[in-house]
Amino acid sequence: MSQPEIQIEGLEVFFGDGPERTRVVHGIDLNVAQGESYGLVGESGSGKSTVLRALVGLVPDWHGTMSVGGESLQRLGRSKEFYRRVQMVFQDPYASLHPRQTVDRVLSETLALHGIKDGVDARIDRLLEQVGLGGGFRFRYPHQLSGGQRQRVAIARALAPEPKVLLLDEPTSALDVSVQAEILNLLSDLRSEFGLTYLMVSHDLGVIGHMCDRVAVMQTGEIVETLEVDAMRKLDAQHPYTRHLLDSALRSAGHEGMGEAQRSAG
Template sequence: MSHISIDNLSVWFDINEGRVDAVKNVSLRVNQGESFGLVGESGSGKSTILRAIVGLTPTWSGAMAVAGEELGRKRNRAFYKKVQMVFQDPYASLHPRQSVDQVLGETLKLHGAGDVDERIEKLLADVGLGPAFRFRYPHQLSGGQRQRVAIARALAPEPEILLLDEPTSALDVSVQAEILNLLSDLRHEHNLTYVMVSHDLAVVSHMCEKIAVMQLGEIVEVMTVEEMREMKPKHPYSRHLLESSLGYKRRTG
């Protein structure tokens, strides 16, 4: 059974000029323990799919299921114990007036966790931050440290699935690899399933086994990371993406 299954998902937004179709009849399957990438240019609908899964898009049609349970219009606490999301911007995703201790403590209490002090220390250790960071505020942290706190917050309910929306794109290049390696380690340690949105094919190649290529709200192709590395796409748009991505041009000579 697929850990995440999506069938004929369409998402639209009603604006003054009329309806905008952001996602059109998307279907995909993500197996348990798999890391699945969504790639495509800006505005292709990648992040909208993640937002639909977690209930942040009110207007959608189709069917979505997580761990065999059909998703309706609202998400309950049990859902958020199973599925968590890490957002793109660590500067915006943490409350500026809450310390790391408050951010993690409130999340743990919300999900009914006991031994909050021990759990906070364990979460900080899991993301590579020592106890010295526990009572710091976001303005006292670097971008990479903030994203580590955001990841710790996502891990607090002990989820099965993490949805990763460009988790390194707002970070300095020198920090991006550290966060990606951390996410890779956490996935194996906690047997997590990932769905990762990225415009960076090198990131997806490092993190994922399977990739869906999106164009104008539609999935035009699903391929393995091996097919991507070997430049074996079937769709012209997928080939265009690969060839225009630095480092993915076929070597000659």
């Protein structure tokens, strides 16, 4: 395996203060190699999205060690270099774009934020092409876009500083099934083209099976099993909770594929 891009050891995350302070992630370890696509799967409330939020500095109360690209992360704040290296794509494309900003303004402000001032027009056109949107979308507002088009804009914004790592927090769960497949294929193509590393959260085993090389299964804030996706597809799981998730996926989707998105995107 190549050099680790993301390293997490003994991560504990807490919510609340005083007597209300609660530990929601319980000492997890994981390593994601450069260029790998790694999945975190589990039911709602398992702590998987909290891990991403801790990585990007949105959750201040954590203990343990985390590093990305060899940079050790502190509890408060992240460097400018970190935010050029690491970008996040959120679940809801409706909430992640400012309703009164055109696509052009969203992308131009992102480039300016990262100190990119040269060739902005060409960069914006290239970003839109990379995510499958033409120049005709450049001066549209979010309400003029479909859900899938909004998520493509969100992905373009994430690509603007030319990151090495994308953190994907349920990036297709708010979209129609047919659109999910398009976005998953886009993300697969971008990873291949730019050598990106993905850490992806999903409750959908079909999405993880299509996108990821390895998967960590989370239950109540703990990683209960880590396995290769090929083993997951063969139902070769050891932990009872993993087997429960697999059984649930098979009951809902039929044995030929875990998740409609996987069948459509395959």
